[in-house]
Amino acid sequence: MFLENAWYVAALASDISRKPFAVKMLNQSLVLFRKLDHSVVVLEDSCPHRRLPLSMGRVQGDSIECGYHGLRFDCSGACVGAPTATEIPAAAVVRHFPAVEKYGVIWVWMGDATKANADDIIDIKEWDDPEWGVNRGDAMEIACNYQYITDNLLDPSHVTWVHQSSFGSNDLIGVPLQVDEVENGVTVSRWLRDIEVSPFYKKFVKFEGKCDRKQQYEMRYPAHAVIRAIFTPAGTATENEPFHPDVFLMDSYNFLTPIDDKNTRYFWFQLRNFSPNDDEVSKIFNEDVRAAFNEDKVVLESVQKGMDAKGARLSLPSDQGALLFRRRMSEKIRAEAS
Template sequence: MFLKNAWYVAAWDTEVKHALHATTLLGQPIVLYRKTDGEAVALEDACPHRKLPLSMGRLHGDVVECGYHGLTFDGSGTCVKAACVSRVPQAAHVRSYPVEERYGLIWVWMGDPAKADRAKILDIPEFQDPHWGLNRGDSMTIECNYLFMTDNLLDPSHVAWVHQSTFGNSACESQPLQTQVNRDGVVVSRWLYDVEVAPFYTKYLKFEGRCDRLQYYEVRYPAHAIIKGVLTPAGTAGENAPVHEKAFLMDSYNFMTPVDESHTRYYWFQLRNFDADDENVSRQFASDVRRAFEEDRVILTAVHAGMARRTTPNIDLAIDSGPLRFRRGMEALIRLEQDAAGLKLSNEAHVHA
C-alpha cells in the first residue's frame, strides 16, 4: 500500500517542541520530540515490553521514559535504563527514524535508514529568495486514501466544478490536457488562452482584463505535488513566450502523508512573485487557499466513502490519464521495494540456516 523508502512530512517544525508529540505515518505510530539542543527525534511509539505508547510516558532531558515500568530510551532508540530489572534486556530497543528539517517542515524517512538520502527531499530554490513572497501554509487531515489526493492534484479539470468560487470557471472545462511521465512522477498541464480570470486571482493581479493561464500539476513519488499557476495579460503567453513583466506566478507545494489507508495528512505552502514583504497579502492568500482546499476536502472525503461502498464498478475518463499513470508508477515502485525486502529476508534466512 505504501512506499517506505521515501521522505514524508511528519509535522510543521513549530508543532514539535521539547515534549512528546504522537503521530502516525504509513500506519506506524511515531513519537516526535526535540532534545535539549533542539535536534528533532522520531521513535517508534511503542515500548517493547507491553507496547504502551512512549508518547504516554515522560521526557527527561533527551530520553523518553515509558509510563508503565520506566524503561528509558535515548534518541537512537537504545534502552539506557531499566530500573525494574537487574539489567537492560538485550531486546529492549525501539526503532529510530532518520529526520530532516527543511522548509519549516519535519521530514521522516520511513524505510531502511541506510538508504535515507537527504538529497531526495524536494529542492525549492525560491524558498530563500527575497523576491518571492511566502505563505507559510497550513495543514489538515482528510478522510481519504492518499491516492485519491494524488488523483485530485493531477487533475486540472476538476477546478471547473469543485472550485467555482476560487480557482475555477467555465474556461477550465474542456481544454485538452498534456500528460508527461517522468522518472520521479507525472505532470499534467495546459494553457488556457484569452479567458476570464478565476475568482481566486482577481485581487492579486497587477493587470486588468482577460488572461492567458497556465495550469501545471505535477506529483512526484511518493506523494509530493507542485502546482504552478501562471496568469499573464491575454495574448502575451505561450509555450515559449517570455514571462510578461506583470505576470502572476504562484508555486504551490503540497505534501501528502498517508496516516493509514483511509486518512491522509495534508501540508502545504505557496511562493509568489509579488508583494514579497506584505504580511497582509500573505494572510489573505493563506485564508483564500485554505478555503479552496476545504472545497477539496468535502469532495475527497465523499469520493473515498463512495468508492469504499460501491456496488457497481467505477469508470475512468480520458482526463484520468495522469492520475492512472501515477498510480501505475507507484505500484511498480512499491512492488520493487517489497521484492527487494523479500529477497533480503530470504538471504538472511539462508545465512542463518
C-alpha cells in the first residue's frame, strides 16, 4: 500500500513544541516533540507496557514519560527510567524515526533508518530567494486514498470543470498533454497559446490581454507534487530565461502523507516571482488556494466512495500520466517488500 523508504511531511513546524504531538502516518502512530535545543524527535506513539499512547504523557528534559506508569524513553527510543520496576525491562523500547525540519514542515523517514538521507528531501532553490514571495499555506485532511490525489495532481484537464471560477477555463479543453518520465517521477504538461487568463491569476498578472500559459504537473515519488504555472503575454511563450519582463511564475508544492488507506493529509505552499514581502498578497493566495483545494476535496472524497462501491469502468487519454505513476509506485512498493 505504501512506500516506506521515503520522506513524508508529518506536521507543520509551528505545530511542534515541548508538548507531545500525535500524528498517524502510513497506518503508524507517531509522537513528535521538541528537545531542549528545539530539534524535533519522532517516536512510535505506544508504550510497550500497556500500549497507552506516549502522546498522552509528558516531555521531561529530552525524554518522554508515559502517563500510565512513568516509563521514560529518550530520543532514541530507549527506556531510561522505570520507576515501578527494580530494573529497566529489556523489552522497554520504542521505535525512533529520523526527522528533519525544512521549509516550515517536519519531514519523517518512515522506513529503514539506516537509509535515511536528508539530501533526498526535495530541493527548492527559490525558498530563500529575496525576489520570490512565499505563501506558506497549511494542511488539510482528505477522506480518500492518496493515489486518487496523485491521479488528480497529474491531470491538468480537470481544472476546467472542477475549478471553473479559479484555475480553469474553456480554453483548456482538448489541448493534448505531454507525458514525461524521469528517475524521480512523472511530469504532465502542455502549453496553451493565445487564451484568456483564468480568474485566479487575472488579479496578479502584470499584463493586459490574452496570454500563453504553461501547465506543468510534476509528481515525485512517493507523493510530492510540484505544479508550475507560467503566464506570459500571448506570443511570448518560453520555459527558460530570459522570460518576458511581465511573466508570472508560480510554483505550488504539494506534499501528500497517507494517514491510512482511505485518508490523506495534504500539505502545501506556493512560491511566486512577485510581491516577495506583501503579506496581503500571501493572504489572498492562501484563501483562494484553499478554496480551490476544497473543490478538489469534495470531488475526491466522492470519488473514493464511488470507487469503493463500483470501481472504474474505463480510462481516458488524460489518465496516461496518472496510470504511469501508479504503475511505477506499485513496482517500487513490491521491490521494497521483497
